[in-house]
Amino acid sequence: MEMRHQLQDQLKRLKMPGLWQALDLRLSEAQTNNLGHLEFLSLLIQDELANREDHMLGKRLRAAGFGVQKSFEGFDFRFNEEALPASMLRDLATCHFISQKQNLVIGGPPGIGKTHAVKSIGHEAARHGYQVLFRSTQKLLAELQSDSAERAERVLRRAIAVDLLILDDFAFRKLDQREAEMLYVLAEERLGKASTVLTSNRPPEDWYAIFPDPVVGGAILDRLVSAAIKIITTKGKSYRREVMAKENRTMEENSR
Ligand code: ADP
Ligand code: MG
Numbered sequence: 001m002e003m004r005h006q007l008q009d010q011l012k013r014l015k016m017p018g019l020w021q022a023l024d025l026r027l028s029e030a031q032t033n034n035l036g037h038l039e040f041l042s043l044l045i046q047d048e049l050a051n052r053e054d055h056m057l058g059k060r061l062r063a064a065g066f067g068v069q070k071s072f073e074g075f076d077f078r079f080n081e082e083a084l085p086a087s088m089l090r091d092l093a094t095c096h097f098i099s100q101k102q103n104l105v106i107g108g109p110p111g112i113g114k115t116h117a118v119k120s121i122g123h124e125a126a127r128h129g130y131q132v133l134f135r136s137t138q139k140l141l142a143e144l145q146s147d148s149a150e151r152a153e154r155v156l157r158r159a160i161a162v163d164l165l166i167l168d169d170f171a172f173r174k175l176d177q178r179e180a181e182m183l184y185v186l187a188e189e190r191l192g193k194a195s196t197v198l199t200s201n202r203p204p205e206d207w208y209a210i211f212p213d214p215v216v217g218g219a220i221l222d223r224l225v226s227a228a229i230k231i232i233t234t235k236g237k238s239y240r241r242e243v244m245a246k247e248n249r250t251m252e253e254n255s256r
Pocket of ligand 1: 239
């Protein structure tokens with residue numbers, strides 16, 4: 001018992017909670033299966049590593065600010081296969097485009113799964129160890145103009161630095177000069193250094209009109225969109241309308 005306490009204390013000081021949690025299980029496993037010393041140690045180290053990775057992933061997911069989390073596990077690839085090709089989404093899920101610092105643009109009508117898809121890509125990126133920031137474009141622009149200059153500065157630094165910046169619902173409304181300037185800073189600072197993902201309900205050719213100054217607008221879109229991987233569609237069924245409406249009807253029927 002003395003030794004257990006000592007060990008627990010030492011593991012706490014070493015910050016190795018995963019090893020401590022797994023100890024009893026691994027001890028009995030070692031006894032039942034007659035594990036060698038090295039094998040036993042190796043299993044415990046793996047437990048500690050797995051625990052750390054879990055912990056770090058949790059941190060990255062929280063820092064990303066997904067709100068409602070979505071992942072490809074809950075994504076029906078066949079539902080809108082024509083609008084959002086499964087093969088492209090699967091390629092994107094490998095995060096190769098992030099290592100290549102490429103941008104991604106997904107444009108198409110509401111409800112077809114754009115936000116779900118880019119949150120899922122963000123989730124995969126976090127699993128790959130990338131730092132991710134997810135925001136609706138409106139919200140990020142508001143945060144960048146926070147009353148607290150310190151907060152605004154912190155958000156800007158993070159939005160520039162993350163490996164993957166996801167701007168959901170881009171080109172939702174017209175921007176003012178200040179907002180356009182901030183977007184320009186983001187686009188310029190990230191170009192070729194880190195991936196930016198945009199989703200929009202409008203086609204990219206309509207995006208120029210949201211900027212107060214066509215020159216700045218052109219410069220921003222040139223940086224964000226020109227060399228981006230693009231999935232632009234006018235097709236696609238609204239999952240919200242078709243599947244969720246059906247589910248709601250079934251729920252109502254069942255509750256009667
Ligand atoms: P968009 O961003 O294109 O407007 P969303 O991604 O918000 O659409 O999708 C609307 C709702 O439908 C969300 O709750 C989303 O999780 C769900 N959804 C959309 N497409 C799929 C799909 N292929 N499989 C599972 N759920 C989906
Ligand atoms: Mg959306």
